Structures are given as C-alpha cells and as structure tokens.
Amino acid sequence: MHILPKHAQMATSGLVNSFFVIYLAFYFLGFQDSVQGRLLSTSKPDPNAAAASARWLVSQNSWGVLNTLSTELGGAPFGNVASFSDGPYDKGIGIPYFYLTALDPTARNALKDPRSSFTMSEYPLGTCGKTDPMNPTCAKITLTGKLLELKENSEEAEFAQNALFTKHPEMKDWPKDHSFQFYKLEIEDIFLINWFGGRKPLTVDQYLHAS
Numbered sequence: 172m173h174i175l176p177k178h179a180q181m182a183t184s185g186l187v188n189s190f191f192v193i194y195l196a197f198y199f200l201g202f203q204d205s206v207q208g209r210l211l212s213t214s215k216p217d218p219n220a221a222a223a224s225a226r227w228l229v230s231q232n233s234w235g236v237l238n239t240l241s242t243e244l245g246g247a248p249f250g251n252v253a254s255f256s257d258g259p260y261d262k263g264i265g266i267p268y269f270y271l272t273a274l275d276p277t278a279r280n281a282l283k284d285p286r287s288s289f290t291m292s293e294y295p296l297g298t299c300g301k302t303d304p305m306n307p308t309c310a311k312i313t314l315t316g317k318l319l320e321l322k323e324n325s326e327e328a329e330f331a332q333n334a335l336f337t338k339h340p341e342m343k344d345w346p347k348d349h350s351f352q353f354y355k356l357e358i359e360d361i362f363l364i365n366w367f368g369g370r371k372p373l374t375v376d377q378y379l380h381a382s
Contacts, residue, residue, distance in 0.1 A: 215298060218310075218366035221373045222381030225363050228293055228310050230263035233338055235291035237269065239280035239318065246284075251277045254342075255289070256334040265379050267314065268321075268331035269354040270342050278320075281354065287318035289356050293365075310365035314358050321353040328353045 216223040237253035240246050254270070257263040267289055271278040281287060290313045293299050299309035321328040331353040336343050345351055361378055363371045 218308075221363060221365070221371040222377045224310060224365045224371075225312055225361060225373060225378055226263065226265050226381045228291060228312050228363075228365075229257050229265055229267065229314075230261075231296050232291045234295075235267075235289050237277055237318070238288045238290070239277050240284045240286055241276065242280055242283050243276065249276060249280060250290075251275070253277065253289070254335075254339050256331075256338040258330075258334045259337045263334075265381070266358065267356045268334050269318075269356075270331075270335050270339075270345070270351050271354050272349045272351045274349055277318075278352070278354070281318035282320070285317035285319055287356060288313050288315040290314075307364055307367045310363070312364075313362040314356055314360075315362070316359040317357045318354055319357055321355060323352070327355070331355065 216227050218224060233256070234252060234254045236250045237255075238248055238250045241249040255267040257265055257267055271281075273279050273282065291311065292304055293310040294304040299306070302309045304311070321331055335353070342351075358375050358378070361373050361375060363373055365371060
C-alpha cells in the first residue's frame with residue numbers, strides 16, 4: 172500500500188476541506204437556484220399567504236408575457252415576452268417596470284390604448300420540480316391594469332432605471348437610436364393561483380402592502 176508523505180496528506184486534506192467549504196457556501200447562498208445570474212430566495216411563502224406568495228412570485232421572476240390590445244389586428248389581444256423588474260434585489264415594490272421601444276408593437280399598442288395584462292409563472296424559477304406548469308401547485312399570476320410610459324427624468328423613472336438595469340444589465344447597452352422608454356403596469360386586478368381551490372382572493376392594496 173502506497174502512503175503519501177505527511178506534507179502531501181496535509182495538502183490533500185486542506186484541498187478537500189476547501190472544496191467542502193466552497194460547496195457549503197454555494198448551497199446555503201442558494202446558487203443552486205440561480206436564474207440568469209440572479210440569486211433566488213429559497214423561502215417560498217405558504218400558499219395560504221396570498222399577498223406574500225404573489226409578491227414573492229413577482230420579485231423572483233425577471234420576465235413574463237405582456238399583453239396589449241393590438242392596433243394592427245383590430246384590437247385583438249397581443250402577447251409579447253417582456254423583461255421586467257419590480258425593484259433592485261430584495262427591494263421589490265410589486266410594480267412591474269419595463270424598458271420598451273415604440274419600434275415594437277407592445278409599446279405602440281399601449282400608447283394608443285393602455286389596457287394591458289402581465290402574466291408570470293413559477294415554472295421558470297425551477298421551484299416547481301417536475302410538476303406541469305398548469306398544475307395549480309405551480310403558481311401563476313396575471314396582473315391587469317394600464318401600461319403607462321413614465322415621465323422622463325422623473326423620480327419614478329430613475330427608480331425604474333435602477334430596478335431594470337440591476338436585474339438586466341444588458342439593457343444599458345441597448346441602441347440609443349431605438350428610443351427606449353421606461354414604462355410601468357398600473358395594477359387594477361390580480362389573478363393568482365398558487366394551490367388547489369381556484370383563484371386566491373387578493374386586492375391590489377393587500378398585494379402592494381404585503382411584506
């Protein structure tokens with residue numbers, strides 16, 4: 172049997188310990204649940220806490236389907252994938268903000284008729300396991316209201332910029348000649364399903380003031 176010299180044994184032992192420490196750090200910091208470079212919260216709220224569950228779902232997501240009324244299709248619903256943010260990491264306020272250009276149909280539609288809805292699913296977060304996205308235990312939420320362009324250089328526009336560029340740093344380099352502007356969804360109704368039993372009763376006020 173070959174026995175390593177004492178200094179080699181110590182070095183090997185130290186290396187193993189180092190890898191173990193790094194593994195624990197990655198595990199407890201939640202890196203195993205990262206999406207697009209974001210750290211996800213592992214503390215998913217109880218399904219009975221509707222407001223907290225809705226806010227968790229919005230804060231953890233980075234994109235969804237933004238629906239407007241098409242000016243080119245006679246007012247038919249038009250869904251488009253849209254990146255968003257409700258605030259910097261761990262400081263979300265529940266209001267989705269967007270960085271849109273009128274070169275895209277979504278912004279053009281909203282400027283004509285602001286009525287919109289925004290849908291997100293828990294499935295992209297990886298916390299639904301092998302459950303089908305339509306299973307009630309895999310949460311989904313639709314926020315309905317008005318998609319409004321923010322006043323340029325306003326305090327809210329500055330908040331939106333910080334919120335979006337924090338979660339989507341690529342946006343900083345999007346073409347200036349495309350005239351991107353900041354928008355928000357002014358929420359008027361919330362449709363949440365996060366467990367069996369149908370839609371959870373949840374008012375906008377309860378949602379916005381949830382911890």
